[in-house]
Amino acid sequence: FGGGMMRQGWSIDNFEVGRALGKGKFGQVYLGREKKSRFVVALKVMFKEELKKNGVEHQLRREIEIQTHLRHPHIVRMYGVFHDATKVYLILEYAPRGELYRLLEQKGHFNDAETATYVTELASALIYCHERKIIHRDIKPENLLLGIYGELKIADFGWSVHSPNSRRATMCGTLDYLAPEMVENKPHDETIDIWCLGILVFELLTGKAPFHCTDAEGGQMETARRITHISYTCPPSMSEGAADLIRQLLVYLGSHRLPLKQVLAHPWIVANKQDRS
Numbered sequence: 001f002g003g004g005m006m007r008q009g010w011s012i013d014n015f016e017v018g019r020a021l022g023k024g025k026f027g028q029v030y031l032g033r034e035k036k037s038r039f040v041v042a043l044k045v046m047f048k049e050e051l052k053k054n055g056v057e058h059q060l061r062r063e064i065e066i067q068t069h070l071r072h073p074h075i076v077r078m079y080g081v082f083h084d085a086t087k088v089y090l091i092l093e094y095a096p097r098g099e100l101y102r103l104l105e106q107k108g109h110f111n112d113a114e115t116a117t118y119v120t121e122l123a124s125a126l127i128y129c130h131e132r133k134i135i136h137r138d139i140k141p142e143n144l145l146l147g148i149y150g151e152l153k154i155a156d157f158g159w160s161v162h163s164p165n166s167r168r169a170t171m172c173g174t175l176d177y178l179a180p181e182m183v184e185n186k187p188h189d190e191t192i193d194i195w196c197l198g199i200l201v202f203e204l205l206t207g208k209a210p211f212h213c214t215d216a217e218g219g220q221m222e223t224a225r226r227i228t229h230i231s232y233t234c235p236p237s238m239s240e241g242a243a244d245l246i247r248q249l250l251v252y253l254g255s256h257r258l259p260l261k262q263v264l265a266h267p268w269i270v271a272n273k274q275d276r277s
């Protein structure tokens with residue numbers, strides 16, 4: 001399946017289609033296996049009608065152009081794309097250990113070693129993207145998958161919004177991960193991903209997003225106010241090193257957020273990250 005990946009002329013007949021892996025707004029993702037090589041993939045099936053109706057064909061074309069050239073151990077590969085009369089199929093990397101979000105729900109929260117290791121993997125993927133002028137903009141547990149060794153993989157969900165049953169009720173588009181510049185509708189750059197990384201560190205360690213407000217606590221308006229006022233507190237259970245890293249990421253001005261290379265060198269990261277063997 002290797003060299004052939006970019007070979008033209010794949011069709012659904014080259015694949016055995018297995019169970020559904022998840023549901024995106026523009027279509028379903030299925031487990032698939034290429035018949036000759038027996039190589040297992042994830043097949044995202046989207047209806048052309050739906051893409052046209054939502055006017056996203058160009059966005060998809062651009063994304064395919066970018067993603068088929070990305071190669072990084074912590075970014076879900078897009079091996080190729082093919083289509084038939086009614087559908088477009090994305091041939092994506094299969095992440096055997098599933099969604100980080102489910103693991104977080106199961107465990108409640110992660111420890112310093114697990115979190116520092118995920119942060120190291122995510123920061124290296126973001127450095128790779130930023131070097132190519134790609135901003136992810138949507139870093140959150142729902143968009144992160146786990147490879148065979150439990151390693152983190154950014155699964156760029158593109159424009160696909162996921163159905164609520166397999167995701168936190170993000171149908172209302174939870175504000176939890178929005179940076180101040182997004183809340184205030186100001187221009188944003190790649191430092192937006194550094195803000196989201198800060199939110200993620202907090203959520204992985206505590207099981208809660210730092211600015212989250214339930215409807216009783218004032219809901220989305222209150223969440224937005226706390227984001228722009230950087231109003232959060234770290235629980236006493238959180239180590240000083242982690243709190244220090246979060247403090248350097250959740251900074252109002254994007255240019256003052258800790259650069260990703262310095263995240264990798266932060267004492268708490270260096271002291272806690274583990275190698276995956």
Ligand SMILES: COc1ccc(C(=O)Nc2ccccc2)cc1NC(=O)CCSCc1cnc2[nH]ccc2c1
Pocket residue numbers: 021022024026029042044046056057059060063067076077078090092093094095096097098099145155156157158159160
């Ligand atoms: C590189 O990835 C992607 C690239 C592009 C798009 C996309 O839809 N683009 C788009 C669509 C329409 C308009 C414009 C742009 C989506 C993804 N990624 C996913 O859909 C996430 C699941 S990756 C599959 C996968 C693997 N392994 C798993 N293990 C458990 C579940 C699971 C799920």
